[in-house]
Amino acid sequence: FAEELGYDAEKEYWGLVGLLHDIDFENNLIYITHQLQRKRDMEYSIEETKTSSGTRDIPMTEEVKELCQRIVANRNKPKRESIIDGYGGFLFFDKEGKPMVALHWEKYIQHARDKYNRQHALQLPPITPHICRHTFCSNMARQGMNPKTLQYIMGHSDINLTISVYEHTNNDLLLNELNRIV
Numbered sequence: 001f002a003e004e005l006g007y008d009a010e011k012e013y014w015g016l017v018g019l020l021h022d023i024d025f026e027n028n029l030i031y032i033t034h035q036l037q038r039k040r041d042m043e044y045s046i047e048e049t050k051t052s053s054g055t056r057d058i059p060m061t062e063e064v065k066e067l068c069q070r071i072v073a074n075r076n077k078p079k080r081e082s083i084i085d086g087y088g089g090f091l092f093f094d095k096e097g098k099p100m101v102a103l104h105w106e107k108y109i110q111h112a113r114d115k116y117n118r119q120h121a122l123q124l125p126p127i128t129p130h131i132c133r134h135t136f137c138s139n140m141a142r143q144g145m146n147p148k149t150l151q152y153i154m155g156h157s158d159i160n161l162t163i164s165v166y167e168h169t170n171n172d173l174l175l176n177e178l179n180r181i182v
Contacts, residue, residue: 020075020089023068028060030068032155036084038101046085053157105129134165141166142176 022031033055034046049055060068071091078097081088090099109127117123133154140150151162 019087020072020091023060023072025065025069028065030058030060030064032056032058034087036090036099036101038103044082044084044099044101046087049155051155051157053152054155056152056155058153102129137162138166 022033023029024031032049035049035054037045037047039045075091076093078093080097082090082093082097082099084099092100092104094100094104106128109129113124113127137150137154140153141147147159147162151159154162154165156162156165
């Protein structure tokens with residue numbers, strides 16, 4: 001249903017990156033070193049990742065690399081480049097030319113969901129960028145990704161957190177594993 005919503009779940013991922021210099025096309029890596037925050041007073045800041053595990057280098061698949069290259073090529077450069085705590089070169093901007101944060105993506109998703117729900121009898125539940133992270137984690141687990149690899153990609157400091165994210169949606173995975181072993 002994401003296509004019908006007009007929402008590209010991978011864009012939520014790029015809200016995390018947010019900076020041109022965080023994408024290394026030569027080595028096919030995305031560097032997660034900081035996070036952009038907007039406080040209640042609407043002041044922006046660049047913060048360290050929540051934990052040391054949150055700081056990581058994520059390899060890009062060819063598909064992700066092509067997506068990133070399109071994002072960079074189509075980047076709407078603002079009239080005046082924002083510099084926040086010494087960082088500039090943000091990828092996505094709001095109507096006022098300010099860097100986009102998770103709340104912007106949440107509002108876009110909500111708008112698309114509301115539009116979808118007005119046109120379809122089967123209603124979609126609330127969807128947030130954080131739910132997209134959970135979906136990614138669950139999908140990778142279902143595909144058999146090594147839990148430690150998934151822990152690293154997700155930036156979780158504890159493997160139990162990674163496992164708990166997809167554990168509640170794990171019935172199909174459990175059945176597949178049982179069938180594989182038996």
